[in-house]
Amino acid sequence: MLKIFHVPGTRSVRVIWLCEELQIPYEVQLISFAPEFRLSPEWLKMNPVGKVPAMTDDAGLSMFESGAMVQYLLQTQGAGRLEPSVDSTEYSQYLQWCWFAEATFARPLGEIVNHKRAIPINEQSDTAILEMQTRSRLCWRAVGDAVGPEGFLCEEFTAADIMMGYSMMLCDKLAPTDESANASAYWDRLKQRDGFKIAVEYGAGQPSPL
Ligand SMILES: N[C@@H](CCC(=O)N[C@@H](CS)C(=O)NCC(=O)O)C(=O)O
Incomplete structure (x- = not known):
């Protein structure tokens, strides 16, 4: 088990x-x-x-x-x-979004958590948080552009959406933005999944x- x-x-x-x-x-x-x-x-x-x-x-x-x-x-x-099959044309995109979710998107979000929790709040940490929020929102928009108004990261729902879903959850909490209607709608679709x-x-x- x-x-x-x-x-x-x-x-x-x-x-x-x-x-x-x-x-x-x-x-x-x-x-x-x-x-x-x-x-x-x-x-x-x-x-x-x-x-x-x-x-x-x-x-x-x-x-x-x-x-x-x-x-x-x-x-x-x-x-x-x-996951798409390794020989499909979308496999490279699938891998890229899985890695992007953790390596690029979750990184500034993790720094926001650290600054809020472990580092004493002062002017410097406030500046760092704002900078990390800007970086996170860039990722949020990139995801919105990739999924379009109704889609997922690949043709169908895959584990890349699960990887990304957690990063979207963090961003929604720590750097909320309404800059991308596509990203907001995608996040709403993910939240509706039973899993x-x-x-x-x-x-x-x-x-x-x-
Ligand atoms: N890349 C790691 C990141 C793990 C990670 O940062 N976990 C957070 C909670 S989601 C944590 O334990 N943070 C505590 C800390 O960094 O002190 C993974 O995907 O498992």
Whole structure:
């Protein structure tokens, strides 16, 4: 059985959402986001930099990077679902958006979280937050331009939309904007998916870094 270590509002949402879409059995273990827990020797064995999420199974699997978990589950249990085939013309775009979601879009958003949580608020951090919001909104608009008024990142809904959905959620909270009607409508479409709704319900009401 897969076990997903989860804190509400964090990237484990992606993994739970994917399991729901693919109907992969899993269990969720809620953990604390307190630095004392995340930096404990016990948790550092699960995630060597003290972050969330982590995922294990009964056969010795142990992973700590959300995008890699998504890719691993697709390859081992996806049977071709939720990703275009490697020889399709859209496969390169699929990969690009998966990586963009975490490497480019989530990066300034993560900095906003850090500045709000861990760095004392002063004039410098305010300036940094504004700068990171501008960078995040650029990504929000780029996604809107890519999906158009009714679409997804590929011809159909794929795991790239799950990767991006978490980044859209962060942006909506930390750098909200109505600059792209397409992006706002896309975010509304993602929020309506049952898998997303279930993923964000785990631990709702518990402390969250968002
Ligand atoms: N690239 C990593 C990022 C992990 C990450 O930044 N997790 C956040 C929560 S969503 C965290 O634990 N932040 C705590 C910190 O950076 O101190 C992934 O996708 O799993």
